Amino acid sequence: MSRLKRVRITHPTPARAAATSVGRLTFGTFSDAMRLLVIEDLRPGVVHVGDLPRLTRTLAWLGFVLLFTGVGMLFFNEPLREAFPLLPMVGGTTGRGELVPFVLIPVTIFILSVAWGFMLAGALHSRLFVKLAILLLYLVVAGVWTVSTVTNIPGTVLSAGALLIVPVFFFLRRKAKEAPASEFGVLLVLVALTFGVSQMYAIDAWRTSGVPGVLANVPMLLYTFDMLVIPLMLYLGVDIAEFVHKTATWASGMTDVWAGRRVLYAILFLLLGWRLVSVVMEAAGRVGKSSPADQAAAYAGALVIPLCVGAVWWLVRRYGGDPVTVETLVEVAKRVALPLIAIYLGLQGIEIVVLLVGGLLGILFVRLGLGGPGDPGGILGLVEGLINQDANWQTFIASVAIVVTVILARRGRPTLALYLGIVGANALWISLTNPGRPLGFFAWSGLEPVDFWWVVTFAAVAAYWTVRRTLTEDRARRLLLLVVITLLMRQTGFIEDPFSPVLGFTGVGMIALGLVWDALTIGFWANEDSRGLPRVSRIWLYLGYILFSIAVLNWSVASHDILQVDFFTGQAALGGFGIFGKPLIYAIFAVTLAQSVMEKVGDEPAQDARQTAP
16 A cells, blocks of 8 residues: 555646745735834934843843833723723812822822932932932922821831832942942832832721821822923923924835835825815815905915015025035934923923012011002012913024024034924923914914915925926925925824823823833934933933823823823923924924026936025
């Protein structure tokens, strides 16, 4: 008997073979494009931890895993509320985080402990200002938490003892060699003792009295210091702008792989035509809801924004200097955004302090019986005058930014001058056109008016090049990039939706996307090393600050605190995008258009390099 087995050879049908071949080719092309356009583009911004010691590298990875896990919790707050019992808040207000999932309490305290462990370990070997600021802030935060939760002597001794050991540890390790992993471990234990012991005694008091006091202490701790999250929310405006540009670059770059010349032109004209029709229809719809005169004034006011961008570009290139590219522009914007945010918040803080001091002096004058009954010593009038000058201060700051722009342009720093000039011009015009201001008649609302003028500008440029037969493939790709950016910018309008924690993704999803993008691109700062701020310290400080912010955001979202979420998404994140993010996009528009104009087409002479981008 033969031992050979019968083998059946089958041949796939031609249709199936063709479909399989096309599928494999499409997948391979898509994966190659994603690798070249996305992965390689993100690689320089990723935090590098491969050369760190093994334990330090492991802690860094665990920190980033916790970061992405916390971001994921922003999307799954509803399943969290359904899976665990909901506890009523002590002194809660209707619509403001009245019910919280039980598991949210230990998770929040755990994230806060790890966050403070990273921040303290990062500050340990940083410059003196950073070290003292973070240490003092921790002592205040942990001290408030301990005093408000621990009510017996043993708990107070243990929790306060662990709290006081932290500055002692800082003093002992002030000149010691860096040991990131062991130092983080010691500080994490001390922080966990402070927060953990307090939590245990608070829960024990809850069981004894039946009053969940811990539910009042946790939000008090978070919301008392939620102002620390505002710089991150403002900075996310720059991250969102960079993400919009990168996404548009990847989308338009796909045409290099999949589309030929004719397909590229077809995609450009179809998308540009659709965008042009949509903005015209939106303008007609706005006229139908309001008077034509009001909308004409609004669109006239919005037209000033592109005109200001062109004026700033002309001013910057008038003085020459180094070439301005999109890559250097984004890098400069990310580096100067934090100092600009610090100045912006610092001036607001000074204003608040002045108002508080004025109010306290008014109360003191009343107690001393000085001044008239309605306005003691004129203090209340002074405070009211300062409040009314808020818009004037913003106008003054924007004007200073424009003056600094001229100085930077004259000194041969065109990239920084371009971004700062557009930031100042944008803020100045918006300040002058706000309701009640001198040019309030030209005020507009929404994204539609400014978007209208950008789309019309790009359509006009495309039509001009088409008529003159100078619309090359490079120019078409750049125009496609700009049109895609305008389309993506319109998707940021829902970021201010106050009902995002109830309705799902919307604004909170945009914040989560900004956090992920920030973590993927923070390497431009975290990978550097300096004597005053070592590389590992930068990584620890970043992880600690982001985790603290995520703890605050998760509590607001999971507890359905609509007002707090509206503050973070609408006022903070949307404000950051409007003040610092949109000017970056506008600057990218200017640079990209100027590069296209500078391009030589056949025998067409190049324009003066002093007026266009090299």
